[in-house]
Amino acid sequence: MSEKIAVLGAGSWGSILANLLDENGNEVSLWSYNPKQVKELNEKHTNTHYMKDFTYSETLIAYSDLKQALTGATTVLFVVPTKAVRSVAGDVKKVLEELQTKPQIIHASKGIEQGTYKRVSEILAEEIPAELRKSITVLSGPSHAEDVAKRDITLVTAASTDADAAKHVQQLFMNRYFRVYTNSDVIGVEIAAALKNIIALGTGALNGLGYGDNAKAALMTRGLAEISRLGASFGANPQTFTGLAGVGDIIVTGTSENSRNYRAGDELGKGQSLQEVIDTMGMVIEGVATTKAAYELAKQRGVEMPITGAIYQVLYEGKDIRTAISDLMMREGRSEF
Ligand SMILES: NC(=O)C1=CN([C@@H]2O[C@H](COP(=O)(O)OP(=O)(O)OC[C@H]3O[C@@H](n4cnc5c(N)ncnc54)[C@H](O)[C@@H]3O)[C@@H](O)[C@H]2O)C=CC1
Numbered sequence: 001m002s003e004k005i006a007v008l009g010a011g012s013w014g015s016i017l018a019n020l021l022d023e024n025g026n027e028v029s030l031w032s033y034n035p036k037q038v039k040e041l042n043e044k045h046t047n048t049h050y051m052k053d054f055t056y057s058e059t060l061i062a063y064s065d066l067k068q069a070l071t072g073a074t075t076v077l078f079v080v081p082t083k084a085v086r087s088v089a090g091d092v093k094k095v096l097e098e099l100q101t102k103p104q105i106i107h108a109s110k111g112i113e114q115g116t117y118k119r120v121s122e123i124l125a126e127e128i129p130a131e132l133r134k135s136i137t138v139l140s141g142p143s144h145a146e147d148v149a150k151r152d153i154t155l156v157t158a159a160s161t162d163a164d165a166a167k168h169v170q171q172l173f174m175n176r177y178f179r180v181y182t183n184s185d186v187i188g189v190e191i192a193a194a195l196k197n198i199i200a201l202g203t204g205a206l207n208g209l210g211y212g213d214n215a216k217a218a219l220m221t222r223g224l225a226e227i228s229r230l231g232a233s234f235g236a237n238p239q240t241f242t243g244l245a246g247v248g249d250i251i252v253t254g255t256s257e258n259s260r261n262y263r264a265g266d267e268l269g270k271g272q273s274l275q276e277v278i279d280t281m282g283m284v285i286e287g288v289a290t291t292k293a294a295y296e297l298a299k300q301r302g303v304e305m306p307i308t309g310a311i312y313q314v315l316y317e318g319k320d321i322r323t324a325i326s327d328l329m330m331r332e333g334r335s336e337f
């Protein structure tokens with residue numbers, strides 16, 4: 001099966017997924033709002049700022065013009081940071097109406113919108129033409145771009161309320177190193193994907209402070225417990241949190257130097273300020289904004305999320321990390337389940 005696919009967002013994840021789709025035999029256009037990046041991708045087949053030492057397929061074409069990128073596309077994959085999804089989707093809507101095409105919509109972003117607390121599929125549903133909403137599918141799971149770039153084994157899930165749409169995404173992405181499952185629990189997959197970044201900031205900070213494996217395993221396990229509680233309050237399937245988008249992504253993000261969230265936490269643990277960390281990363285650290293959204297959302301819904309609350313206090317209220325850890329440890333003893 002070969003299709004024309006437009007990938008929107010040429011950071012580490014968008015560009016590597018675009019390359020994978022190209023390798024799978026599709027005609028892929030990669031859109032970036034940065035003309036310099038487009039020039040580098042088309043002339044040198046590199047994207048040095050985001051993926052050092054990787055050479056992209058010569059048949060992958062980058063565009064800074066959204067209309068050119070979307071022309072003829074039967075599938076559109078959004079991979080911009082969460083904060084950019086609404087504005088990019090609004091622009092896409094205008095172009096699709098002009099082109100009179102009705103592509104399937106996929107996204108691979110992991111976050112929650114500030115202020116509205118919307119998941120990415122909800123933002124897309126509000127912004128794209130109404131008849132495309134049903135097709136929205138989320139691609140998520142433990143998947144660092146750096147490993148996919150090496151064609152290392154990666155398993156993810158494609159979640160949609162439309163089983164045919166999820167199956168289509170599975171077929172588009174599957175290959176010998178990239179295996180895709182389907183899932184109907186969009187809510188659970190998106191909540192797990194967004195909130196694991198908060199926990200990765202935490203495990204990174206533990207690492208930076210010199211804590212060991214026990215502490216990190218504890219944070220990931222209890223972190224997943226509170227993420228599941230928030231998910232349950234929205235009607236998510238509890239099984240989703242034991243799957244690729246849940247425990248899988250917490251492990252990969254919460255233990256890896258490839259994770260920007262983990263690295264950011266590590267630097268915080270070593271004493272850098274949040275602003276210093278953001279300024280030096282040069283790539284999106286989704287967990288910072290998601291911590292605020294999740295903290296406010298948990299309060300609004302009356303869901304107990306002590307770890308998220310502690311990380312919020314460190315990031316947004318200047319609380320000392322060691323004091324935050326000590327306060328968590330000294331909470332009243334309770335039953336695990
Ligand atoms: N890097 C990875 O391994 C993975 C990333 N993700 C998710 O994918 C999403 C994108 O992440 P990355 O590609 O890693 O980010 P990145 O920081 O590497 O790149 C982001 C890209 O979006 C573009 N961008 C930023 N603001 C924009 C705007 N207002 N309008 C249009 N484009 C804009 C940037 O120019 C850049 O090309 C995030 O939600 C992330 O959580 C998901 C799985 C794996």
Ligand SMILES: O=C(CO)COP(=O)(O)O
Nearest residue numbers: 141142143144259260261
């Ligand atoms: O979501 C990811 C891996 O599954 C990437 O995590 P980071 O954004 O922390 O790099």
